Amino acid sequence: MASTAGLVVDIVDLPQQVGALKHVHLEAAAPADLGAEMIGAQEGSPLVVDAELTSLDNGVLVRGTADVHLSGQCVRCLRDIAEDMTVSFDELYFTPEAARAQAAEGDEEADELYIVGEASLDLELALRDALVLALPFQPLCSKDCAGLCPQCGQRLDDLPADHHHEQLDPRWSALAALLPEGADAADAGAAADTAAAEDEEHR
Ligand SMILES: [Zn+2]
């Protein structure tokens, strides 16, 4: 079964007379790559779509909402994000004749128009575009996510407010070198390892 088949709506029973309506309620599994790069509908997760189709003389107006389950990653701290979202869409699907007329009139984007199928209409097209527009370009796990500590790479939100790395201060390092081996030596060593690992990555 094609994963997108669930978003194709039958319009055989939608009269072509202008103003004729058809309500659609469907539940389908989200197709792959529905969303943006950092966040999108989780493939296979349930999608619930409610839409109203209206016949116009040049096509079918499709207005509706879709409930989607998003999964993604915070761009600051890389924590997984999982949340629900309702996305609205409002698109005109042109009849093939109307689309050809648009192209004939010199509309350079005519080949990007949504087209009504012979007896069906693919809601995935409208949903895909609406979702990409509605999703954050840079998703965050919370509005004020502090990101990662540049020294140790841990999430700052998970660390105490006074988290810091004194041992990276060169003056402190010089002092530590003068001290006999103690509890702080391990910390200094760990910091040195982290710094070395970071150097590796930058090469
Ligand atoms: Zn975050």
Ligand SMILES: [Zn+2]
């Ligand atoms: Zn740190």
